[in-house]
Amino acid sequence: MLEGLIATLIANGWVAVLLAYAAGSMGSILCLRTASLGRLLSTGFGVAGGLLQVWVSLATILEGNTVSWAVPSGVPFLDIGLRLDPLSAIFTLALGAVAIAVSVYSFGYTSALTAGRSAILGFFFNLELLSLSLVFTASNAFFFLIAWEVMALSAYCLVSFEHHREATRDAGILFFVMSHVGTGFLIAGFLVLHSMTGSFEFANFHVTPAPLQYGALFSLFLLGFGVKAGIVPLHIWLPAAHPVAPSNVSALMSGIVVKTGIYGLLRVYFDFLGKPPQWAALVILAVGVSSGLLGVLYALIEKDLKRLLAYSTIENVGIILMGMGASLFFSSISKPGLAALALAGALAHIVNHAMFKTLLFLGAGSVLHGTGTRDMERMGGLLRRMPATAILFLIGAVAISGFPPLNGFVSEWFTYQALLAGFGSTPSLTKLVFPVAGALLALTGALAATAFVKAFGISFLALPRSSESEHAHESHWTMLVGMAIPALSCVALGVGATWLLPALDSVTAQLLGVRSSASFVTSHGLVLNSGALHGGTVSIPMIAILLILLSLTAILIGSAGFRRANRRTGPAWDCGLPGLTAENEYTATAFSKPLRMIFAALYQPKREIQQQFDISPYYPKSVLFESEVEQTFESRLYKPLKDKVLERANRLRAIQAGSIHAYLAYIFLTLVALLLFGARP
Amino acid sequence: MSKMLLASIFQLILLLCISPLISGIIKTLKARLQMRRGPGIFQPYRDLNKLLRKQMVIPETASWIFAAAPIMVFATSVLVGLLVPMITAEAPLSLFGGVLAVVYLLGLGRFFLALGGLDAGSSFGGLGSSREMTISALAEPAMMLAIFTVALSASSTNLSEVVRGAIGQSWRFLVPSQMLAFAALFIVLIAETGRIPVDNPATHLELTMIHEAMILEYSGPYLALIEWGAAVKQLILMTLLINIFYPFGLSLEWNAASLAIGCGSYLLKLVILSVLIVLVETTNAKMRLFRVPELLAVAFVLGALALISTFLF
Numbered sequence: 001m002l003e004g005l006i007a008t009l010i011a012n013g014w015v016a017v018l019l020a021y022a023a024g025s026m027g028s029i030l031c032l033r034t035a036s037l038g039r040l041l042s043t044g045f046g047v048a049g050g051l052l053q054v055w056v057s058l059a060t061i062l063e064g065n066t067v068s069w070a071v072p073s074g075v076p077f078l079d080i081g082l083r084l085d086p087l088s089a090i091f092t093l094a095l096g097a098v099a100i101a102v103s104v105y106s107f108g109y110t111s112a113l114t115a116g117r118s119a120i121l122g123f124f125f126n127l128e129l130l131s132l133s134l135v136f137t138a139s140n141a142f143f144f145l146i147a148w149e150v151m152a153l154s155a156y157c158l159v160s161f162e163h164h165r166e167a168t169r170d171a172g173i174l175f176f177v178m179s180h181v182g183t184g185f186l187i188a189g190f191l192v193l194h195s196m197t198g199s200f201e202f203a204n205f206h207v208t209p210a211p212l213q214y215g216a217l218f219s220l221f222l223l224g225f226g227v228k229a230g231i232v233p234l235h236i237w238l239p240a241a242h243p244v245a246p247s248n249v250s251a252l253m254s255g256i257v258v259k260t261g262i263y264g265l266l267r268v269y270f271d272f273l274g275k276p277p278q279w280a281a282l283v284i285l286a287v288g289v290s291s292g293l294l295g296v297l298y299a300l301i302e303k304d305l306k307r308l309l310a311y312s313t314i315e316n317v318g319i320i321l322m323g324m325g326a327s328l329f330f331s332s333i334s335k336p337g338l339a340a341l342a343l344a345g346a347l348a349h350i351v352n353h354a355m356f357k358t359l360l361f362l363g364a365g366s367v368l369h370g371t372g373t374r375d376m377e378r379m380g381g382l383l384r385r386m387p388a389t390a391i392l393f394l395i396g397a398v399a400i401s402g403f404p405p406l407n408g409f410v411s412e413w414f415t416y417q418a419l420l421a422g423f424g425s426t427p428s429l430t431k432l433v434f435p436v437a438g439a440l441l442a443l444t445g446a447l448a449a450t451a452f453v454k455a456f457g458i459s460f461l462a463l464p465r466s467s468e469s470e471h472a473h474e475s476h477w478t479m480l481v482g483m484a485i486p487a488l489s490c491v492a493l494g495v496g497a498t499w500l501l502p503a504l505d506s507v508t509a510q511l512l513g514v515r516s517s518a519s520f521v522t523s524h525g526l527v528l529n530s531g532a533l534h535g536g537t538v539s540i541p542m543i544a545i546l547l548i549l550l551s552l553t554a555i556l557i558g559s560a561g562f563r564r565a566n567r568r569t570g571p572a573w574d575c576g577l578p579g580l581t582a583e584n585e586y587t588a589t590a591f592s593k594p595l596r597m598i599f600a601a602l603y604q605p606k607r608e609i610q611q612q613f614d615i616s617p618y619y620p621k622s623v624l625f626e627s628e629v630e631q632t633f634e635s636r637l638y639k640p641l642k643d644k645v646l647e648r649a650n651r652l653r654a655i656q657a658g659s660i661h662a663y664l665a666y667i668f669l670t671l672v673a674l675l676l677f678g679a680r681p
Numbered sequence: 682m683s684k685m686l687l688a689s690i691f692q693l694i695l696l697l698c699i700s701p702l703i704s705g706i707i708k709t710l711k712a713r714l715q716m717r718r719g720p721g722i723f724q725p726y727r728d729l730n731k732l733l734r735k736q737m738v739i740p741e742t743a744s745w746i747f748a749a750a751p752i753m754v755f756a757t758s759v760l761v762g763l764l765v766p767m768i769t770a771e772a773p774l775s776l777f778g779g780v781l782a783v784v785y786l787l788g789l790g791r792f793f794l795a796l797g798g799l800d801a802g803s804s805f806g807g808l809g810s811s812r813e814m815t816i817s818a819l820a821e822p823a824m825m826l827a828i829f830t831v832a833l834s835a836s837s838t839n840l841s842e843v844v845r846g847a848i849g850q851s852w853r854f855l856v857p858s859q860m861l862a863f864a865a866l867f868i869v870l871i872a873e874t875g876r877i878p879v880d881n882p883a884t885h886l887e888l889t890m891i892h893e894a895m896i897l898e899y900s901g902p903y904l905a906l907i908e909w910g911a912a913v914k915q916l917i918l919m920t921l922l923i924n925i926f927y928p929f930g931l932s933l934e935w936n937a938a939s940l941a942i943g944c945g946s947y948l949l950k951l952v953i954l955s956v957l958i959v960l961v962e963t964t965n966a967k968m969r970l971f972r973v974p975e976l977l978a979v980a981f982v983l984g985a986l987a988l989i990s991t992f993l994f
Contacts (some may be wrong), residue, residue, distance in 0.1 A: 107727020168867055229987075311721070376705030380802075383744045403789040404782060416781055416838070423833050433987050435829040442784070442825035445924070446818035449788055453795045462742055462802030527776055539777040543760070550756035557909075558751070558902035572740035572803040572898055580742070586799065594815040596773075598974045 003049035005181070006059065010067045012119035013056040013667025014084055014137070015609040017096075020049030021130035024103075035115035039107055041656030043121030046129065060089035064506030068139055069364065072592030079148075083139035083202065086506040088270065089348055090137045091256075091263050094354035097489060098255045099129050104246045105362050105482025109369065121161060121246065127154040128252065135260050141190040141200040143355060145183070148260075152179040152310060155257055159241045170537060171240040178237040181191035182227030186264075193272070202267075208274035218280050221268045222287075229261025231321065232291045233633050235314045239298070243374060247365020250306060254313045255358040259350055262320055269328060270343075270511040276328045282433065285325030289437050292318025292444040296603060299451045300595055301629055303376045303588040305364045308455055309357065312400065316353045320346050322437060324508035326418045330425060331512065338421050340508040340516040341530060345414030347504050352407040352493055356399040357488035363393035366479055367459060370472040376455070376588040385472040389462045392483040397456045399490040401449040405544035407493035410528070412445060413538055417530035447595075454591045463582040495544050498528055589627060596629070603664075684935070688773035689763055696762040700912035701725035703919065703951055710959040724913065729905050737901030740801040750797025751899065751906035757790035765841065765920050768943035770848060770931045773843045779838035780828050781892045783921075787914060791817055794907070798895035809895025812970065816879065816891065819977040820872045823843070826984030827865040830858055830991055831925050840925075847928045853925050858885040861987035863926045867957075868980035870922060872973070876958065878965040879973050889967060916951075923950040 031038030060067070068083035084092070106125065110118040131154060134147035156179070161170035190200070196213065197204045209217060223234070229237040238258070242250045269276060269284075295314030297478060302308035323346030330339035366389040367382060368374055383390040399406035419441065422434030464470040474480075502517040509515050522529045527539040574580040596605050610624040611617065625658030654661075705722035712719025739747065766772040779787070791813065798810035832838050835846035853859055872879045875892040885893055896907050924931060930946025932939035967973050968976065 045798075084758055116774040128726065164934050178953050293937040381742075383746065398789070398792065401788070401792060403785055403792060403868070404778075412785075413781055420832065421827060421837060423829075424836055429992070432989060433994060434828065435833065436985065438829060439822040439826040439984070445785075446821035448789065449792055450814040450818050451811065453792060453799070457799035457807075457810065461744065461746060461796065461800045496936065530838075535836075536779040536781065537776050538779065538782050542774070542777045543782065546760050546774075547756050550759050551752050554752040554755040554906055558753075558906050565737075566901070567737040567739055570738045572742060573805065574803065580803060582802070583804050584804050586804055586811065591807060591811045593811055595818075595972055598815070598819070 004061075004066065005062055007065065007067050010056055010059055010063075010084065010383070011069060013052055013059075013591070014067070014082070015575070016057060017049050018054045018130060018133060020045045021126050021133065022053065024049065025123050025126035025130060028119050028126060032116050032119045038115065038119045038122055042118075042126060043103045043107040046106070046126060047100050049097045049126075049129065050099030050103060052543060053092055053099065055097060055376075056084070057089040057093035057614075058503075060084050061086050061093065061503050061506050064509060066510075067554045070139070076129060077141055078142045078586060081139035081143055081201070082134075082137045084137050086510045087266060088136045088263075090350065090504075090507055091259060094259065094351045095132055095256050097128070097137065098252060098358050099356055101358055101362070101482050101485040102248050102251050102255075103482075104485065105251075108478035108482075109246070109248050109365060111476065114371075116676075121158070123475045124154045124157045125249065125252070125334045127627055128249075128257075132256055132260065136263060136469060139202045141194070144186065144202075148183065148186070151257070151260065152176075152183065155179075155253065157247045159253075161246055161249070162244065164242070165610065168244040171237075171244045175237045175241040177226050178234070182224045182234075185224030185227075186218050189217060189224055189268075192217055192220065202272075202644065205272040205609070206274070211277065214273065214277060214280070215493055217268070217273060217285075221264065222283075225261040225264035225268070226287075227261070228258065229265065229317050229321075230291075230314050231259050231261075231287050232294045232314065232315060233637055235291070235295070236633055236638060238314060239302075239307050239310040242310035242361075243304055247306070247361055247368055250365070250586075251361035253362055254310065255354040258313055258317060259354065262317065262324075262350060265321075265324065266511070269324075270331075274446070275334075276332045277429065278329060278332045279334050281325050281328035282430070283325075284321055284328055285433065285437060288318045288321030288323075288325050289440050290318070291315070293323060293440055293447075294602075295598060296444050296447045296451060297595075298446060300454070301592045301603060304374050305367065305376050305379075305455060305459060306361070306374050308376075308627050309360050309364060310552070312356055312360075312451065313353075313446065315444060316349065316357070316400070319412065319441065319444070320353070322346075322350045322441060323349060323411075323415045323418060325407065326415070326422055326437075327512075329422065330418075333426055335425055336512045336514040337516055337519075338418065338425060339512050340514045341414065341421065341520075342418035343417055343508055344501065344504050344513065344516070344520065347413050347507060348407075348493075348497075348501070351549045352399070352411050352490075355397045355489045355493065356406075359396035359483055359490065360400065362479070362483045362486070363389055363396060366475040366483065367393075369475050369479070371466075373466070373468055376458045378466040379459040380458075380462050380582060380585060381469060382472055383460040383466075385469070386460075386474045388480050389454075389475060389483070392480070392487045393491055395487045397452040398438060399494070401452050403449070404443050404538075405491075405494050405540045405547065407490050407497070410497040410540065412492060413439070413528070415441065416532070417536055421530070421535070431624040449569075450592075450595070454588060458586075458591060462585050463580075465582045465585065465587075485558035493680075495541050495542055498526060501528070551650075570617050601633065604632070608631070685773055688769070688935075692767055692773050693759065693765055695767060695913035696759060696916065697909070697914055699730060699948075699951075700909070700916040704912045704917055707861075707955045707959055708950065710955060714959060714963045715966075717734060725908075728979055729909060730903035732900075732908070733902050735901040735907075737903060740746055740803075740898050742802040743800045743898070746793070746796050747898075749801040750793040750800075751903040751910070753793035754910040755906040755913075756789040756915065758787045758910040760813040760869075761786045762917050765917050766844045766924055766931065767920055768940065768947045769935070770844050770928070770933050774862060775841040776837055779840055780832060780843075781838055783826075783840070783917075784824065786893075787917075789965075790910065791913075794895060797899070798897075801898040803898065805806070805890070805894045807891070809891055809897070812891045814893050816973055816977070818864055819868045819974055820980070823865050823977055823980035823984050824837045824869040826875075826981065826988060827869065828921075829989040830862040830984065833988075833991060834858075840921075843933060844924055844928050847925060848931060848933070853936055858987045858990040859926060861983050861990060863922070865980045866988060867923055868976060868983070870918045871958070872977060873918055873960065874911075877962040878968040879976065881967050889970075919951060919954050920947075923947075923954055 027041030066085040070081040131151035138144035299311035325343035402408040419438040611620040709719040795810035799808035835843040880891040932943035
C-alpha cells in the first residue's frame with residue numbers, strides 16, 4: 001500500500017521534473033523580448049525541476065525500488081519508455097543538485113546578455129537538463145538514442161553560443177563530429193544486442209555473451225561511451241569545447257554531460273552484460289590509470305584556467321574508471337563484497353566530482369566575469385578583489401585535490417582501499433597490477449594538488465598581472481549563491497560521508513547483489529571502514545574536529561606574536577632592487593616549468609628566445625620568449641587521421657558528378673541491391 | 682575513551698617536545714662529522730623560543746592565506762603525529778585514519794604552505810612552491826609503493842595493524858622485500874624533509890633553495906609554527922621508518938615498565954636513524970634540481986621491486 005503510494009509519487013514527481021525543465025525551456029524562448037522575465041522563468045523552472053529531481057532521486061535510492069512507465073508512440077520500435085532505478089537515480093541526483101546551483105548562478109551570469117541571447121541560452125540550457133534527465137532514465141535503445149542525440153545537439157548549440165569567435169566554432173564542430181562518431185559506435189553496439197535478444201528494451205538486454213561477442217560489445221560501447229566520458233585518447237573535444245562554452249554551460253558539461261558516458265558504461269558492463277572476463281576489467285583499469293595520469297599532466301601545464309579544469313575532468317574520469325575496473329575485476333573472480341567496495345568508490349567519486357567541478361567551473365566563470373580573461377598569466381591578486389569567489393574556489397581546489405576533510409578524499413580513499421584489496425584477491429601474477437595502479441593514483445593525486453596550487457595561487461594570490469585583474473570586481477550575489485551550493489555539498493559529502501554512504505546500498509544491491517554499507521560504517525557512524533579483511537579505517541568528522549582544535553592550538557602557541565600587535569607590514573624581499581612589481585612574480589608557465597622539463601618526453605616543449613642587445617649579450621635590451629607544448633594526441637593521432645579522411649572524401653567526389661542520370665542510376669542500383677538482400681533465403 | 686584521550690595528550694607532548702631535539706641532534710652530529718663544533722642539540726628550542734617572541738614582518742602584498750598556511754602546516758603535522766604509533770604499538774588515534782590519511786593530511790599542509798609561498802608575490806616564494814610541489818608529487822608514488830608493500834603483508838592500511846603484524850615476526854626486516862621498501866622509504870624521507878642531496882636545509886643561496894625559498898617571507902611566530910611543524914613532520918616520517926620496519930621495544934600494553942622500555946628503544950632507534958641521515962648528508966653533494974627526479978625514480982623502482990619480491994618470497 002505504502003510502497004505503491006511512494007511509487008506513484010516518484011512517477012508523478014519525475015514527470016513533473018521533466019515538465020519543469022520543458023517549461024523552463026519554452027518559457028525562456030517565449031520571452032525573447034523581455035530579458036528579465038525570461039531569465040526568471042529559466043532559473044525558476046531550473047531550480048524547481050532540480051529540487052524535485054533531487055527529492056525523487058533520493059526517494060528512489062533510499063527506497064531502492066524501480067519505477068517504470070511506457071507510453072506507446074505508435075511508431076514501430078519506439079516506445080517512450082522511462083525507468084528510474086537506483087543506478088539512474090545516483091546520476092539524476094547529481095544532475096538535480098548541479099541544475100539547482102547552475103540555474104541560480106545563470107540568473108546573474110546572463111544578466112549582461114541581450115534579451116534574445118539570454119533567451120536562447122535559457123532555452124538550450126533547460127533543454128539540455130531535460131534531455132539529460134531522459135538519457136539517464138530511457139528504458140529502450142531507440143528512445144535512449146533519441147534523448148542522447150537531443151542532448152548532444154543542445155550541448156553543441158550551447159558550446160557554440162559565442163559563435164562570433166572562430167575558436168568557438170572550431171571547438172563546436174570538433175565536439176559535434178566526435179560526439180557523432182561515438183553515437184555511431186553506440187548504434188552498432190545496440191544493434192549487436194538487438195541481434196542477440198530480438199528486442200530494443202533495456203529490460204531484455206541481460207545477456208551472457210560468448211567471449212567473442214563480449215569482446216565486440218565491450219569495445220563498441222567503450223568507444224561509444226568513452227567519447228562522451230572523455231577517456232584518453234578520445235578526449236580531445238573536451239579541452240577544446242569546455243573552455244569556449246559559457247561558464248555555466250561548462251559546469252554542466254563537466255559535472256554531468258561527461259558522466260553520461262560513465263552512466264552508459266556502468267549500465268552496459270554491470271547491468272546488461274553478465275559476468276565480465278578478467279581482461280575487460282583490466283582494460284578498464286588501464287584506461288582509467290592512463291586517463292588519470294595524462295589528464296592531470298596536461299592540466300598542469302595549462303595557463304588557461306578553464307582548459308586546466310577541463311583536463312582535470314579527464315583525470316577524474318580516470319579515477320572513476322579505476323574504481324570501476326577494480327569492481328569489474330572482483331565481479332569476474334566472484335568477490336561481490338570487494339566489488340561493492342570498489343563500486344562505492346566509483347559512485348561516490350561520480351557525485352563528488354559533479355559537485356567540485358561544478359563549483360570550480362562556476363568559480364572560473366566568476367573570474368572570467370570579473371576580469372574578462374581566462375588566461376592565468378593575466379590574473380593575480382584576485383583574492384582581495386573577489387574575496388567570496390576566492391574562498392569558494394579554494395574549497396573546490398582542496399576538495400578536488402583529495403584532501404581530508406572534504407569529499408574528494410572519501411572517494412579516493414575507497415578507491416585506494418579497493419586497489420589494495422585487489423592484491424589479496426587473487427593468487428595470480430595479475431595481483432601486482434593493483435598496488436602499481438594505487439601508486440599511480442597517488443602520483444595522479446599529488447600532481448592534481450600541484451595543478452590546483454597553481455590554479456588558485458597564480459590566479460588569486462599576490463599582485464595583479466594586468467589592468468583587467470587590477471580592476472576586477474566581485475560577482476552578482478546570485479552567482480555567489482550558485483557557487484555556495486556545491487561548496488557546501490563538498491563539505492557535507494566529506495564530513496557526512498559515513499551517514500551518506502548507506503545510500504549507495506541500493507545501487508550495489510541492484511548491480512552486484514550485495515548490500516555492504518553496514519560494513520563500511522562503524523563506531524556510531526563516526527568511522528569509515530573499508531570492510532576488507534582488517535582493511536583500513538578513517539574518520540572524517542573526527543579529522544575535521546581535530547584539525548579545528550589543533551589550528552586553535554597553533555593560534556594559541558603563536559599568540560605571543562599575534563597579541564602584542566608585534567607585527568608590521570613591509571615590502572617583500574626584492575633582492576635590494578627598488579620595489580617589487582607583478583613582473584617579479586612567478587607565472588603559471590614558470591610554476592609548471594620543472595614538471596615540463598621532467599616530462600619533456602610527453603610534452604615535447606619547444607621554445608624560442610630572441611634577444612636584442614647593443615654591446616654585450618648579458619645586457620639585453622629586449623627579450624622575446626615563446627614556449628609551446630606539443631598536443632601529442634592532436635598532432636600525432638588525429639591530424640593524420642583527419643588528413644586521410646579528407647583525402648578519401650576528395651576521391652569520393654568523383655561519384656558526385658552532378659548529373660541527374662547518374663543519381664537515378666545510383667537509386668536504381670541501391671533498390672536492386674536491397675531487393676536482392678531482402679529476397680535472400 | 683579516557684585512555685584514548687590520555688594517550689593522545691601524552692603523544693602530543695612527546696611529539697612537540699622531541700621533534701626539535703631530533704633536529705638538534707642531526708645538526709650537531711653533522712657539525713661534528715664535518716669537524717665543526719656545532720650549535721648544541723638544544724639550539725632548535727632556543728630558536729623556537731626566540732622566534733615566538735620576535736616581531737613579524739608581513740609582506741604588504743600578502744592576504745589571509747599567508748597567515749593560514751603556518752597554522753595549517755602545524756595543525757596537519759601534529760594531527761598526523763597522533764595517527765602514527767610512536768612508543769606504543771597502538772597509536773592513540775589510529776582508528777581515525779591510517780596511512781592514506783597520513784599522506785593526504787601532510788599533503789594538505791604542503792598545499793597551504795605552497796600557497797603561502799606564492800602569496801607574497803616575490804619570485805623566491807613561487808620558485809620554492811613550484812619546486813616543493815614538484816618534488817613531493819614525484820616522491821608520492823614511491824612512498825605509496827613502499828608503504829603498500831608493508832601494508833599488504835599486514836593486509837591493512839591501519840598503521841597500528843601494520844606495526845602489530847611486524848612485531849609478530851621479529852626477523853622480518855631481513856626479508857628482501859622489506860629491505861627494498863626500507864631503502865625506497867629512506868629516499869622519500871630525504872626528499873620530503875628537504876635534506877642533501879635533494880635540498881639543503883642550511884642554505885640560503887638563492888638558486889638552490891627549495892623549502893627555504895618557499896618560506897623566505899615568514900618571520901616571528903609564523904616562522905616558528907612552520908619550523909616546528911616541519912620538525913614534527915620529520916619526526917613522523919622517521920618514526921614511520923623505524924617503527925614499521927624495526928618495531929623492537931614498542932610497548933603493547935599500558936604500564937610504566939613497558940612504556941619506559943618503549944621510550945628508551947624509540948629514542949635509541951631515532952638516534953641511529955639520525956646517524957644514518959647525517960652520514961648520507963655528509964658524504965653527498967647536493968644534486969642539480971633536474972637530477973632529483975632520477976633519484977626519486979630509483980626510489981620508485983626500489984618500491985616496485987619490493988612489491989614484486991613479496992610475490993616471489
